[in-house]
Amino acid sequence: MKDRNVRLTIIWAFIISWTGITPSLLKSYNIYYPPVLDGLVILQYFGALIAALIFVYKDGGASGIKRLFSKFTKVKAAIWVILAVILLPWILSLLSTFIGFQLSDSVWPEKWTAQEVLGRFAAAIVLQLLLNTEEFVWRGVVFDSWLKKYGYLKACVVLAGVWWAFHMPMFLRNGGHEAGQELLPFSIMVISMTFVMGWLYKHTLGSLLYVHLFHQLLNSVSESLPLFPQLNGGIKAPYSVFIALTASLGLIAVLYEFKRRKVPMQ
Numbered sequence: 001m002k003d004r005n006v007r008l009t010i011i012w013a014f015i016i017s018w019t020g021i022t023p024s025l026l027k028s029y030n031i032y033y034p035p036v037l038d039g040l041v042i043l044q045y046f047g048a049l050i051a052a053l054i055f056v057y058k059d060g061g062a063s064g065i066k067r068l069f070s071k072f073t074k075v076k077a078a079i080w081v082i083l084a085v086i087l088l089p090w091i092l093s094l095l096s097t098f099i100g101f102q103l104s105d106s107v108w109p110e111k112w113t114a115q116e117v118l119g120r121f122a123a124a125i126v127l128q129l130l131l132n133t134e135e136f137v138w139r140g141v142v143f144d145s146w147l148k149k150y151g152y153l154k155a156c157v158v159l160a161g162v163w164w165a166f167h168m169p170m171f172l173r174n175g176g177h178e179a180g181q182e183l184l185p186f187s188i189m190v191i192s193m194t195f196v197m198g199w200l201y202k203h204t205l206g207s208l209l210y211v212h213l214f215h216q217l218l219n220s221v222s223e224s225l226p227l228f229p230q231l232n233g234g235i236k237a238p239y240s241v242f243i244a245l246t247a248s249l250g251l252i253a254v255l256y257e258f259k260r261r262k263v264p265m266q
Contacts, residue, residue, distance in 0.1 A: 001059045006145045009055040010162060013137050017047030021169045028174035045131040048166075052137040068140055074207035081203055085210050089217040092245055097227045100238025109233070112226045120224035128216035135212045138163055139201045152202060152257050160194040180230035185243045192250030193218075199253035 001009075020043030026033045043050070056064045101108055138159065146155035164187055170177050177186070197211050204210045226232035228239055 001056065001064075001141060001145045003145075003149075005055045005059045006142055009051050009137060009141055012054065013048040013051035013134075014166060015047075016043050016050055017166070018169050020044030020047055024178075025169065025173055046133055048137040049133040052141050056141060068136065071140055071206055071208040072212070074205055074209060077204040077207065077210060081200070082210070085200070085214045086217070088249075089214065089221045092218070092249070093221045093225050093227055093242065096242035096245055097225045097238045100227075100235065100241045103241070104235050104237040106232075106235050106237075109226050117224050121220055124220035124223050125216060128220050129212070132216055132219065134166075135197075135208055135215055138166075139197060139211045140208050143198055143201060144206060147198070147202065152198060153254070156195045156198040159198070160191045163194055164190045180228055185239065188243050189246050192246045195250040195253045196246075199256065 020040050023033060023037045023040055024044075052068065053065060056068050060067065098108075142162070143155055143159050146158060149155075150158070167186070167190065170181075171183055171186075176182075193215075197215060200214060201207070201211050222228070222242065223231075226235075226238070227242055229236050232238065
């Protein structure tokens with residue numbers, strides 16, 4: 001995609017998505033707004049996708065749209081990469097939760113039975129796969145273009161800043177992030193996952209299928225366990241371990257690229 005259209009895609013992904021989050025921001029501060037604006041919430045979920053479709057079409061017409069969606073049909077990848085996509089979200093989240101409870105001298109909450117976890121996961125994964133469509137723009141359009149232009153490392157560094165900024169309105173709510181996220185650990189997670197998912201996109205030959213699946217599995221699994229403080233009675237250790245492991249995963253992705261090339265990355 002042309003550089004100008006990539007920049008416009010980013011700008012409009014912000015504008016459209018942030019428009020969708022505006023009613024909830026106003027509501028958190030008890031600021032009146034016409035109730036009809038509640039319908040704008042749909043833009044929070046599909047704003048990035050809408051921006052991607054507009055500028056992909058502008059750049060390449062119907063064939064450009066077809067190429068973008070065809071990235072979901074790319075299934076060729078090493079078997080260990082496919083297994084990592086499916087299993088890592090579970091391993092990462094479960095390990096973080098168990099280690100975190102051990103470090104805090106806490107016991108696993110009784111209500112979080114296997115049935116409870118799987119039930120929450122089943123509900124979450126359906127919604128995440130259908131509603132969280134941001135990978136179309138961040139990996140499918142922006143990272144894809146920057147990877148070709150800058151190489152893996154620089155593309156990830158620049159995208160990390162953009163992707164981080166995209167999520168910032170969630171921290172502007174009165175009372176903070178609705179899921180109880182704190183800014184510093186969230187920032188570490190977003191930056192780390194930029195390198196992980198950039199690596200995944202590159203090593204699955206530009207497959208949005210695997211990147212989207214990994215992203216939404218990680219979201220769904222982590223929300224289905226007593227990992228976050230607001231889900232486990234305020235215990236912070238599991239989430240701290242999760243952030244540390246996520247950062248380690250990002251570092252591994254970068255080191256793998258250095259070792260594979262054996263020369264400085266672009």
